[in-house]
Amino acid sequence: MDMKGKTALVTGASRGIGPHIAAALAGRGMNLVLTARSGSELEAVAAEQRKLGVRVLTVVSDLRDADARTLLIGACEREFGGVDVLVNNAGGDPTREFHEMSLEENLAILELNLSAPIALSHLALPAMLSRRGGHIINISSMAGRVSFPFSEAYAAAKDGLIGFTRVLRNDYRARGATASVLILGAIGGAGQGQRAMDAMKLPASPFMAPVSTVAKAILRAIDQDKAEIVVMPGPGRLMRALMDFFPGMGPWMNQQFGVNQTMREVMDFKRPNKLAASKSA
Numbered sequence: 298m299d300m301k302g303k304t305a306l307v308t309g310a311s312r313g314i315g316p317h318i319a320a321a322l323a324g325r326g327m328n329l330v331l332t333a334r335s336g337s338e339l340e341a342v343a344a345e346q347r348k349l350g351v352r353v354l355t356v357v358s359d360l361r362d363a364d365a366r367t368l369l370i371g372a373c374e375r376e377f378g379g380v381d382v383l384v385n386n387a388g389g390d391p392t393r394e395f396h397e398m399s400l401e402e403n404l405a406i407l408e409l410n411l412s413a414p415i416a417l418s419h420l421a422l423p424a425m426l427s428r429r430g431g432h433i434i435n436i437s438s439m440a441g442r443v444s445f446p447f448s449e450a451y452a453a454a455k456d457g458l459i460g461f462t463r464v465l466r467n468d469y470r471a472r473g474a475t476a477s478v479l480i481l482g483a484i485g486g487a488g489q490g491q492r493a494m495d496a497m498k499l500p501a502s503p504f505m506a507p508v509s510t511v512a513k514a515i516l517r518a519i520d521q522d523k524a525e526i527v528v529m530p531g532p533g534r535l536m537r538a539l540m541d542f543f544p545g546m547g548p549w550m551n552q553q554f555g556v557n558q559t560m561r562e563v564m565d566f567k568r569p570n571k572l573a574a575s576k577s578a
């Protein structure tokens with residue numbers, strides 16, 4: 298796809314990895330629709346991207362709300378005539394024990410990380426098909442593949458997103474609307490993992506891929522119409538394949554390399570009273 302002058306909707310664009318994705322697409326001349334719940338952060342990101350000469354619309358919305366999703370796609374259609382590239386990036390995980398969260402809290406994780414991307418794809422796809430052009434990019438995670446601690450619902454959602462993307466690509470690519478999934482390992486320089494490490498004053502980890510590699514992967518997914526890209530240091534695809542072939546390897550590695558212990562510390566640290574104390578210090 299020639300991106301120049303086309304429109305990208307980037308969810309989760311207020312902080313973390315989203316602004317880097319937005320910048321990469323604006324760098325190719327794409328107009329942007331940026332969405333998240335935090336209006337002032339979104340405006341700051343939009344102001345940066347407008348300096349590149351592209352048009353940017355911001356829409357404040359909570360993507361767990363079905364009406365908000367419909368309004369968002371309606372705003373894209375009114376302002377730009379539709380969405381050419383949809384990047385389902387909004388997501389995240391509270392890092393809490395599965396059984397300590399209520400069922401509703403677990404299901405809310407699924408709503409944000411799985412139902413919202415499916416719903417936005419469902420809303421954006423008809424116009425892509427009638428134009429015979431469009432690309433849906435879903436941001437998934439290695440969480441399920443590596444049995445990442447304290448992420449049951451999140452891992453289920455992110456694995457679900459991989460299956461969803463594969464079938465979407467199979468069914469619609471020949472009709473002009475394609476789909477890709479980026480499967481991220483731990484990302485450094487921005488995002489939820491980096492924030493937790495900064496708050497806990499943990500040193501940089503060689504197991505984290507820089508956020509610039511996510512931005513590059515987005516462009517590669519579009520330029521080369523890639524089905525799946527694994528973003529992590531070293532041979533990411535091989536690592537994912539090994540984890541699938543030896544499902545006991547993730548829990549073993551988590552134990553051997555102290556991931557269980559570190560994530561338990563992160564979970565303890567994120568408990569509301571400790572986080573508040575660290576912010577006021």
Ligand SMILES: NC(=O)c1ccc[n+]([C@@H]2O[C@H](COP(=O)([O-])OP(=O)(O)OC[C@H]3O[C@@H](n4cnc5c(N)ncnc54)[C@H](OP(=O)(O)O)[C@@H]3O)[C@@H](O)[C@H]2O)c1
Nearest residue numbers: 309311312313314333334335359360388481484488489490
């Ligand atoms: N960082 C990593 O190491 C890593 C690893 C694997 C996968 N990922 C995936 O990469 C994506 C981006 O993660 P990140 O690290 O950049 O996370 P982040 O820094 O926490 O940013 C998450 C973004 O999603 C938005 N968001 C959260 N809840 C929302 C809601 N209910 N409605 C609308 N927007 C909402 C947030 O904005 P508001 O709070 O303003 O709404 C924010 O813009 C996620 O899908 C995540 O699962 C990240």
